[in-house]
Amino acid sequence: MSLKKMFRGESTKAVHPITFMFLYLPFGIFNGYTSVTLGFLLTKAGVPLSGVASIVALPYLPNILKFLWAPLVDTTLTVKKWYHIANIGTAAGILATSVVPLNSSFLPVLMAVVLLTALANTNIAMTTEILIAQDVPEEEKGRAGGWLQAGNLGGFGVGGGAGIWLAERLSAPWMSGAIIALISLLCGLGLLFLKEPEPFKREENYLKTVGILLKDIWILIKSRAGFLALVLCFLPIGSGAASSLWSSISGNWNASPDAVALAVGVVGGVASAVGCLVGGWICDRMDRKKAYILFGLLEGAVAIMMAISPRTQLMFVIWTSIYAVTVGFAYAGFSAFVLEAIGRMGAATKYNVFAALSNIPIYFMIFVDEWAHGKWSSTGLLIAEAVMPVLGAALFISVFVLSRMKPAAVREV
Structure with a gap:
């Protein structure tokens, strides 16, 4: 493939799914920076766990509701333009959070910045x-989902x-935010290896286009x-909700x-990425719901x-x-x-109907864990993490x- 075609996104050759990992990285980077780094720094600054939990949980709200604006991504502009807009907004938001003073007085300002960044x-x-829904064949969706969640x-x-x-280690707080923001921006280079996806069928009347999309979703459900x-x-x-609170209870x-x-960063990131890849491999070899x-x-x-285990x-x-x-494993199984x-x-809207619902138990579990921690310390938090999956x-x-006993209630189409 020529460089000219690559920069135009004209490649027709299937790319390795690792490309999707790099494209998805900024999504995880922002959530990790908010949950772990801000959570740790706020705790260090003396902000109570209830205040930390309000920041940690906040990004899940847009992720619960994102199916409401997902049709815009499916039916307007191009996929690559939407990605660049989102990535620039994410990087700017990460930088902004590193400028806001980390104390209880500025929590409302920090919450506003985190919420706006989470929306982007x-x-x-x-x-x-x-991109992944259109580029990957059906029999490899588990593997591709593993790479996606590895990102x-x-x-x-x-x-x-x-x-x-x-x-x-850095002298000024904004420096760490600037470096993390730059890493997020560079991940967008992965788009160079992918062609622009086939657009959803678009009518002259935009509302009619959305109506067709919603009908497809209803048939699916x-x-x-x-x-x-x-x-x-x-x-x-x-849910893996405890991951968002490790730094606060460490x-x-x-x-x-x-x-x-080390635990929630380098080692945790590598461990979870390996889990995604292995989990995705398993999902292509057994029923994917049972695997999850x-x-x-x-x-x-x-x-x-x-x-x-001992508290060491x-x-x-x-x-x-x-x-991790x-x-x-679980995130790969979900994807x-x-x-x-x-x-x-219509992958953005369809996927995010499911993804939005999946964020409800994560959001809920953060507060269940926080409540259990308040009642029975870290042991209660971990027991809650074990009981809820059962x-x-x-x-x-x-x-x-x-659903098997009453097939008429849930009609197969």
């Missing part, structure tokens, strides 16, 4: 999902671990496969800032083992790293069963059995 950041996910969770580790490491996927997204099975294990940066449930139960088992820095690094692997369900066209799996199995 959602479009990183949507555009990459369109998500690997980026979380970069934004979190590298963010803490840089913030602890009415199918048994779509309905079961929707239910599975709503349950707290593989003191219970006497973990140093460097150990936290299995991965969520493994995540809960690791939380129990961490709860009964070494145990903190070991168990958070193993937990299981979170990678695999959703990509399987949605098909090729309850979620039991609920899904019940729905699955009922």
